[in-house]
Amino acid sequence: MRDSKQLRLFPDLGIGLGLRVPHYAAIREGRSNVHWFEALSENYMEDGGRPIHILSEIRRDKPVALHGVSLSVASVDPLNPEYLKRLKTLVERVEPALISDHCCWTGFAGENLHDLMPVPFTQEAIDHIAARILQVQEFLGRRILLENVSSYVSFKHSEMTEWEFLKELLVKADCGLLLDVNNVYVSSINHNFDPLDYVRAIPTERIGQIHLAGHSEREEGGERFLIDTHDAPVCDDVWALYEETVSLVGPVSTMVEWDADIPSYERLEEEVMKAERIRKKVAL
Amino acid sequence: MSAAPNGKPVGPTLAELQKTLSSVINGSASSRENALAESWIDLAGQTISAKDRLDVYVDAWFMRLEESLAEDFPKVRARFKSGEWEALLRDYFAQSPSQSFTLARAGDAFPAFLSEKLQVPKWLADIALFEKALYKALSARDVDVWNVAELQTFDEEKLEALSFDLQPSVTLIESKWNVFDPDVEFGSNPDLIDSFVVVYRDGFTPTSRSVAADEFEFLRQIANKATLGELAQEFQETNWLVWLSEAASEGLIHPRLK
Numbered sequence: 001m002r003d004s005k006q007l008r009l010f011p012d013l014g015i016g017l018g019l020r021v022p023h024y025a026a027i028r029e030g031r032s033n034v035h036w037f038e039a040l041s042e043n044y045m046e047d048g049g050r051p052i053h054i055l056s057e058i059r060r061d062k063p064v065a066l067h068g069v070s071l072s073v074a075s076v077d078p079l080n081p082e083y084l085k086r087l088k089t090l091v092e093r094v095e096p097a098l099i100s101d102h103c104c105w106t107g108f109a110g111e112n113l114h115d116l117m118p119v120p121f122t123q124e125a126i127d128h129i130a131a132r133i134l135q136v137q138e139f140l141g142r143r144i145l146l147e148n149v150s151s152y153v154s155f156k157h158s159e160m161t162e163w164e165f166l167k168e169l170l171v172k173a174d175c176g177l178l179l180d181v182n183n184v185y186v187s188s189i190n191h192n193f194d195p196l197d198y199v200r201a202i203p204t205e206r207i208g209q210i211h212l213a214g215h216s217e218r219e220e221g222g223e224r225f226l227i228d229t230h231d232a233p234v235c236d237d238v239w240a241l242y243e244e245t246v247s248l249v250g251p252v253s254t255m256v257e258w259d260a261d262i263p264s265y266e267r268l269e270e271e272v273m274k275a276e277r278i279r280k281k282v283a284l
Numbered sequence: 285m286s287a288a289p290n291g292k293p294v295g296p297t298l299a300e301l302q303k304t305l306s307s308v309i310n311g312s313a314s315s316r317e318n319a320l321a322e323s324w325i326d327l328a329g330q331t332i333s334a335k336d337r338l339d340v341y342v343d344a345w346f347m348r349l350e351e352s353l354a355e356d357f358p359k360v361r362a363r364f365k366s367g368e369w370e371a372l373l374r375d376y377f378a379q380s381p382s383q384s385f386t387l388a389r390a391g392d393a394f395p396a397f398l399s400e401k402l403q404v405p406k407w408l409a410d411i412a413l414f415e416k417a418l419y420k421a422l423s424a425r426d427v428d429v430w431n432v433a434e435l436q437t438f439d440e441e442k443l444e445a446l447s448f449d450l451q452p453s454v455t456l457i458e459s460k461w462n463v464f465d466p467d468v469e470f471g472s473n474p475d476l477i478d479s480f481v482v483v484y485r486d487g488f489t490p491t492s493r494s495v496a497a498d499e500f501e502f503l504r505q506i507a508n509k510a511t512l513g514e515l516a517q518e519f520q521e522t523n524w525l526v527w528l529s530e531a532a533s534e535g536l537i538h539p540r541l542k
Contacts, residue, residue, distance in 0.1 A: 220336065
C-alpha cells in the first residue's frame, strides 16, 4: 500500500458520484451522503442557465471535480482555444478539487466524433500528448488528470503495452491518472491481457482519482466482448480489481458513473457505498 | 504493413491513423480506407474481427448524434418514420459534421438544412427553428430583468435616443403556417396562417408567446436598434407602451445605456 507519508499529488476526497440531471432534486434536498460530486465539464460551459446555477449551489456545500470529454488531447488538430477558454472560466467559477479528461482523441480536421478514440501506444503518441498536456496545464495553471479509456481496437504498430505507455506519459507530462478500473477490465477482456499487470504497473502517486462503472457484454465466437456502457451495476470482477487497486494505492477519490438507464439516487448511493466499505477495509 | 528493424510493424502516423479512422467512423471512407483501417487492428488472438471492433465506434457515432438531435428536435423527429429520420440525419451529418465540443451544438445547422430539403415541408424547418430557439434560451447568459419604471428618470432627449437590445435568451420567429401554438394539433399539414412567436426564458425555464404581427414588428425593430423616438413614430402610443412594458417585465429587452 502507498505510504501515507508519500507525496500526494492529488487530494483524497472520499467517495463521490457523477452529477446527473435526474438527481438534482435529491441532492438539493440534502438527501446525499457522498463526499463530493463529479460534473461533466462540457455540460456547464454554457453562458448561463439552470445547470451552472445548480452546480454553483452544490459547490457551496461539497467539493466538485470537473471531468471533460472533449479536450481531445491526443488529436493532431490544434487544441481548441474556445474550449480551453470556457474550461478555464468554469474552473475559476467552480474551483474544482480535480480536473480531468481522457487519454484519447475525439475528432480530426475540425469534426468532433463525440467518442473517446484510442491511441496507438507509440513514442510518437507519448511525445505528442505530453506536449499538449503541458500546454493545457500551463494554461489552466494546475495539474490535470488523464483517464484511461475503454477500447475496442488496439493497433499492431503499438510499441509497448498500455500501462507502459501511461507510465511514461504521466511522468513526461507531469500529470495524474484518473484510473477507470472498469475501463481497465473492459480493455483487458477485449485485448486479452491481465488487468492486474496494468494496475500494478502504474506509479501509485500519479493516481489521483478512480472511476467505477458498469458495462455490457456480448459474445463473439464464444468469446466475451465488453462495451463500456455505464448502464449497469459495477460487476464483481471490477469490484475485486478495485479492491486490489486500493490495496496498492491507498485511499483515492473514488466515484461511480452511471449514465444510461439511470437508477434512483438512493440506488446509486448504495453502489458507491460498496466502494466506501472497500476503502475502509483495505486502505484507511 | 512492413516491418521496422525491431520487428514491429511500421504503422501509420498519428495523423494518418486519425484521418482514416475518422472517415471510417463517419461513413465517408472508401473501400480502400476501410480495408487499410482494418489492416492496422491487432486482434489479440481473438476471433472478433477488425470490422466488428471498428463497428462499435461506427454504431456509437451515429447513435450519439441521433439521440442528441431527437432530444433537441422532438416535434420534428415525431414527423418521420425511423428509417426516414435516419436517412435524413445521415445526409445532414455528411453535409454539416459536428464541429463543436458539445453535442448540444450538433443540430445548430439542422433548421437551415431542413429548409433547403425539397422533400421536407417548409413548415418543419420553422418548427426546427422554434425547437432550437428553446434550447438557446435554456443555456443563454443570465441577465437581470430590467425595470421599465427606470424610463421615468430619463429626460426627454435621452428617451428619444434610447434604443434596446433583446436579451440573450430571446429569438423572434415567424412562419407562414400556424405551427407555434402548443394547443393546436395539426395532422399532415398545419393551416396556412401567418404566425409569430417570441421565444425567451422565464427564470430558468424556456418558454414562448405567440404575438400579433404588429407586436412582432415592434420587437424586430427593437432588435434592429430602433430608438424609442423611431418606435413612437412608427407605432400607436397605446400599443407600443404596453408592448414595451410587457417586453421589459418578461425579460425580453434591456436598454442600451451609455
